[in-house]
Amino acid sequence: MRAARKKRLYLILLIVAGVGVAAALALNAFNQNLMFFYSPSEVSSGKAPPGHAFRLGGLVTEGSVKRLSNGLTTRFEVTDMDKTVSIEYTGILPDLFREGQGIVAHGKLRGDGVFVADEVLAKHDEKYMPPEVAAALKDSHDKGVAAGAKEAGL
Amino acid sequence: MLRFFHQLGSPKHFYRIAGAWIPWLAAACGVLVLYGLYQGMVVAPTDYQQGDSYRIMFIHVPSAWMSLFIYVVMAAAGAIGLIWHMKLAEVIAISSAPIGASFTFLALITGSIWGKPMWGTWWVWDARLTSELILLFLYLGVMALYSAVDDKRTAARAAAILAIVGVVNIPIIHYSVEWWNTLHQGPTVTKFGAPSIDLRMLIPLLVMAVAFKLFYLLVVLMRARVEVLERERNARWVRELVERS
Numbered sequence: 001m002r003a004a005r006k007k008r009l010y011l012i013l014l015i016v017a018g019v020g021v022a023a024a025l026a027l028n029a030f031n032q033n034l035m036f037f038y039s040p041s042e043v044s045s046g047k048a049p050p051g052h053a054f055r056l057g058g059l060v061t062e063g064s065v066k067r068l069s070n071g072l073t074t075r076f077e078v079t080d081m082d083k084t085v086s087i088e089y090t091g092i093l094p095d096l097f098r099e100g101q102g103i104v105a106h107g108k109l110r111g112d113g114v115f116v117a118d119e120v121l122a123k124h125d126e127k128y129m130p131p132e133v134a135a136a137l138k139d140s141h142d143k144g145v146a147a148g149a150k151e152a153g154l
Numbered sequence: 155m156l157r158f159f160h161q162l163g164s165p166k167h168f169y170r171i172a173g174a175w176i177p178w179l180a181a182a183c184g185v186l187v188l189y190g191l192y193q194g195m196v197v198a199p200t201d202y203q204q205g206d207s208y209r210i211m212f213i214h215v216p217s218a219w220m221s222l223f224i225y226v227v228m229a230a231a232g233a234i235g236l237i238w239h240m241k242l243a244e245v246i247a248i249s250s251a252p253i254g255a256s257f258t259f260l261a262l263i264t265g266s267i268w269g270k271p272m273w274g275t276w277w278v279w280d281a282r283l284t285s286e287l288i289l290l291f292l293y294l295g296v297m298a299l300y301s302a303v304d305d306k307r308t309a310a311r312a313a314a315i316l317a318i319v320g321v322v323n324i325p326i327i328h329y330s331v332e333w334w335n336t337l338h339q340g341p342t343v344t345k346f347g348a349p350s351i352d353l354r355m356l357i358p359l360l361v362m363a364v365a366f367k368l369f370y371l372l373v374v375l376m377r378a379r380v381e382v383l384e385r386e387r388n389a390r391w392v393r394e395l396v397e398r399s
Contacts, residue, residue: 005238008236012318015315015318015319016318016322019319019321019322020322023326027333031334034281035334035335036278036279036280036334036335037335037337039335057335093274094271094272095204095207095271096272096273097274121274122272122273122274123339124203124273126339126342127342127350127351128208128211128351128352129201129351130200130354131199131201131202133202135202
């Protein structure tokens with residue numbers, strides 16, 4: 001390789017490396033701002049901004065979804081398998097909203113620790129399968145749980 | 155073999171060889187698109203959560219993959235053009251930009267259409283969506299810079315430097331769903347371990363991905379041929395070509 005070409009090659013590699021390092025430092029510095037939502041654990045430990053609106057993400061706890069008496073407000077809990085936060089939301093929920101699914105809610109914490117949401121988005125997971133496969137998986141899972149319970153003498 | 159690549163580097167032979175490939179690429183791409191769409195839209199089973207709405211992924215996912223792939227090709231071709239002053243690499247780089255921009259736009263639009271019913275919103279400023287939007291602006295920037303400079307060789311060099319600087323965005327897009335909390339779901343196919351997708355859905359997806367790759371190859375060759383003709387308009391072989399037709 002001729003000297004001039006070599007110089008240009010090194011120059012380009014230097015540009016890529018320099019921009020890469022700069023981007024890595026910038027992204028690291030803004031790490032918290034790039035998080036789209038806070039988890040229930042972060043909210044419980046007071047990391048979420050108090051008095052400001054923020055987003056809260058987690059799995060909807062099984063059996064926690066209740067309609068309040070006015071018929072429009074839904075109350076449910078989200079969890080990250082460690083801490084749980086109650087959410088109240090008035091409005092139409094997205095198609096994928098169901099118990100056990102991930103959601104992201106935007107709103108504010110009320111004084112009593114309930115998160116009042118003005119927007120609820122469903123977070124889809126990366127699994128794709130036909131309904132009969134999902135049913136079969138759930139079936140074998142339930143059987144496994146039942147077998148485990150039997151062995152444990154329950 | 156080496157002679158073949160050497161020939162491919164000269165505009166005259168590139169024009170001829172690319173011209174011979176185009177009908178075959180078009181045929182293969184057409185067959186694969188039709189087969190992939192039929193498999194994806196009709197044969198593949200519905201999803202247990204999303205019903206039929208998930209089928210938009212047969213367009214969305216290959217488009218998003220192509221938006222990243224074409225950007226890397228464009229930046230690599232731009233770098234080769236800068237280092238070795240190879241004209242054809244400049245042509246390939248600059249011909250790739252509008253195709254990549256189109257795929258990026260398609261990925262953003264199809265994602266938005268899917269996001270409204272599934273997530274409940276057309277758009278969110280999460281890391282994945284935002285970095286993909288920046289990719290669209292990078293493509294548009296490369297195209298604008300190239301057309302803003304009159305001398306095409308200088309223009310190609312300026313555009314190549316922008317393309318190379320923008321490469322830093324590619325890993326950010328790919329890993330955004332793992333590094334940060336995003337509304338966009340994590341990777342299904344390109345992750346370690348088995349893909350978490352049913353085989354009957356995965357196969358049409360991969361067929362579409364190959365079809366989109368062929369489509370890119372087809373269109374980039376067509377665009378590059380036109381670009382070569384324009385740049386070499388004063389060369390003797392172009393004049394002979396025009397006189398013959």
